[in-house]
Amino acid sequence: MNTKFLFSFLIVSSLFISCDDDILDLPPEDQLTTDQFFNTAKDLEVATNDFYTMLPTTGTYTDDSSSDNIMSLTPAARIRGGRIVPTERGSGGWNWSRLRDINFFLQHYKQVESLDAQKHYGGIARFFRAYFYFDKVMRFGDVPWYGEVLEAGDEGLYKARDSRVLVMDSIMADIDYAIENIPAEVELNRITKYTAQILKARIALFEGTFRKYHGISGGEDFLEEAANTAEDLMSSGAYSLYTVGGPDEAYRGLFSRNNQDAVETILARDFDQELETHNLGYLMTAPTMGGWGMMKDAANSYLMADGTPFTDIAGYQTMGFYDEMQNRDPRLTQTTAGPGFTVLGSDDPEPVSLESSTTGYRIIKALPDRSQWSSAYFDVIIFRYAEALLIYAEAKAELGNLTQSDLDISINLLRDRVGMPHLNMAQANANPDPYQESFYKNVDQGANKGVILEIRRERRIELFNEGLRWEDLMRWKEGKKLEQPMLGIYFPSLGAHDFDNDGIADVYLHQGDPSGAPEGITTFINVLQRPLTQGTSGNMDPFSDGGEFDEAKDYYYPIPIEDLQLNKQLEQNPKWEH
Template sequence: MKNYSRILNKVFLVLSVALVSTACDLDYLDTPPEHLIEASNYFKTEEQLKAYVNGFYDMLPEEEAYTDDASSDNIIPLLVSDRVKGARIVPTASGSGGWSWGNLRTINFFLDNSSNVNDTDLELKYNAYAKFFRALFYYNKVKRFGDVPWYDHVLEAGDEDLYKPRDSRKLVMDNILSDINNAIEYLSSEKKVNEITKYTALILKARICLFEGTFRKYHELGDYESFLTEAANAAEALINSGVYQLYSNGDVNTSYRELFDMYNQTATETILARDYNFDFIRHNVASLATSPTNGSFGVPKDAVNSYLLKDGSRFTDISGYETIEFYDEMQNRDPRLTQTVAGPGYTAYLSDSPEIVDIKGTTTGYRVIKSISSKDQWGNKSSYNDIILFRYAEALLIFAEAKAELGTITQIDLDKSINKLRDRVGMPHLTLVTANANPDVYLENMYPNVGAGANQGVILEIRRERRIELFMEGLRWDDLMRWKAGKKLEQPFFGIYFSGLGAYDFDGDGSADVYLHDGNTSGAPAGTPNLVNVNERKLTNGTSGNFTPFNQNVIFSEDKDYYYPIPSEELLLNTNLVQNPRWSN
């Protein structure tokens, strides 16, 4: 990828602006081909095929690959999204609300004309890129809307298929699998951090099939086993290839965090990353996590509670865990906790000096530090550490979950997947027999629809591991949707616990870091950096309890909110389309 679509490919787009930019700007499937390019005179050399295909990289996520978690129960920002609040409405404008098809036309235009190269090997190679992106395009559409119309070619003006009804989910998913299998077969097997390869296609297939398999299982759509089997097989193929391994610098207390903080990704664990750099293009993730007036990202209490103790036992099994205060709750935990949330003595990446405790810039008091690189990157649009889109750890998690949901998981499976993740941070292994003999009640309450079957305990533990390992990687909303766990959003969002008004030492150095007051600060120790008025930052019990950053009753409608609505203008343009259930105009 290496900024192809931003630098080199921009030259191509300027010279042949009608080729791609018109297709992307016009959100119609029936734009006449002559508005794009005289196809018969193009796609005749590998250079032309490659130049066009490089434009597809703009379809990949950018900083939202991380920040999407701020529209879930993983991160609470200053402004909570409508989908978390249960406040989505039917959009009006055609092409809005995600019901857009310009990218599909760009892909299909290529597939309709790539045979001009008159070289079968080149055609298969570059068609594989297009089919990867078409699979990704339709996967995102199915996640959002369910059934959607399938188009595998460019439609001409007046084509009757422009106004056809939605095709069945099964047909669309079968076609997605056909496309991604083609990509796996014909894409390069060379490791490339910033380019699509066979391995990118394998991990995408595993992700797609896990989503579809578990969605079908928990939403009772049937035929889930085949998708879970495909997910497990794709993930296992990636594992068995031996091409990737988990990144480690040899230190269980820094390896996990360093993977996301480093400026340039390596091909050790990272399968595909967005390339950012100081000179050409930067993102805004650090600013959203550190600015008190921007995102002010905060980790909710229930996520912090989910991290195990260092010895592998459950934090939530401790009597009175709800009222353990910040310094103590951060001690002797899974090392990923303080590599994700700022703990006592937190230092910025590549810095030797501990940061001053700052809870003003976080909604919950728990400050996000994962993927927040050196301090020079904390300003607005100042971050240039690469953003990971796919990594090997996800394959390990997919393999374990698919096998557990199929009911075929063994201890050997756990040892080649989940326990590799635990090894990186020095955590005890997950044991199948132990997990199933004593399911975690805290997680049972979080995911009540995981039935009390033989594998209930291990499924819950894999979900714990997935939330912790993939925190802030943009997958949490999809996880809640596929598990039919939308009601989780109705559970209150809490932050740090305080026993009452007064001074608190957050880093254990003997000095006050936070002083809670009700308007009178006269008792605050000199130099306390955080003076917090409980009349402004509310606590659950007035002058004690947990921060309540989001004080709104959420209603998640089980019969409605697992899908998005289709824009009302689209229903007027195409009377064969039917709105998703319970969404009214």
């Protein structure tokens, strides 16, 4: 039976069932909750189980389609510059109901006599409060801090926003409590000390770099916390990188297998064919659904197999698909379908198909076997060890105290997994990659600029399609990256093209009349419907209108109008007033 994420209301309701004939003799439900429920360790476990529903599920593998990593059939509002001020109270992310649930628990959990139970489940509740507030700060900046349950009519409900400093200090206090008090166990589907460590490291890196690049004081302290916490997790020996299948299979296999294990995966959402399924397989394969396509500049960022930049090659901009996929970082063709791509569980190459991809670079990271393309049940990774390695290296580099030894125990382990040459700090700093620098106009211009750019490259590649890219651009103050062209595969002309280099054309481009296509074509593209940048040649251009990002307002989300009307002490985020 799937026991990972239990819905506590189902369990709690079973506790209320009585054998007595007269159910009306039972005390009120709220009295049961406080006086009769918070009394044993099991009660606390049941109560905290519901908090797990706050964690992301399939959204982990769909959020990048609202960034510069992946283009979907319908460009997201936040990359179009189309976000609007929501009207309805509690909408647009400004919802506090789950916080009340957490604070209610923290108000009553010490009724349990067991100090071990208090520490364990109190730590879990604080983990989720830190998680809840971290999301709020990322979206809105300053927010009201509520550390206790408030009832209707309480004046505190209508307080002004507290400072980012107070809220972030409170978040860090909560996550530190969680680390100190939740047992250090390796549990794939439960919150443990290690889950709290990876969350703290993520929070601290975000806040440290956000403050550094947005001109807010205190960033160094958070970067120190990020590096130290990531190092603690690394030193624990609890996790390592998943390497089954070797350089040509391990990275893809980590995500596409049905059942995760606790080698690299710190926390996963468990799915089961009989109990709970999801639609990711359908989104990734149905032409009328997600249509996800990797952006050209993301594909360009994967290094050559010898560790040199692909973009150093003369004419890389107009290189054909087959040629650009040769001798690259193996993660490229374990993330997007390359020549000779085979579906998981099959030995036969899949016919070339660009119909389910807006850019032609079809996403295969986490693509399951064909039996799950309509209803999938493979597990979804929420936190994994590789992120700790990336956090450690980035925090040290931003602080200015990164060494080659630090890279060797972090970034270079990720490269070892796929058989790539090591990142050399001195070489990176001596020769910053101009292509990467073109993405990040605000990057630190000091002695570590080159290696910071390489760590950002590594992070984009390693964590591609894991839902972190938008937050990365926001914390680096690189929203304007969204205004750069979001393009796909290059075609030199209309007509037939051989994507597998087997002498048989696979793709045929036309202007409404495909009648001249040779036999064997598996993908037809009408450029009148799926345009190229230069009409009859150029890159696929699924977002010809281009992105729009307002530096004055778009790093934050707006607060709903009704909430501003109900609480006159709230102020709207800058430039969202109208």
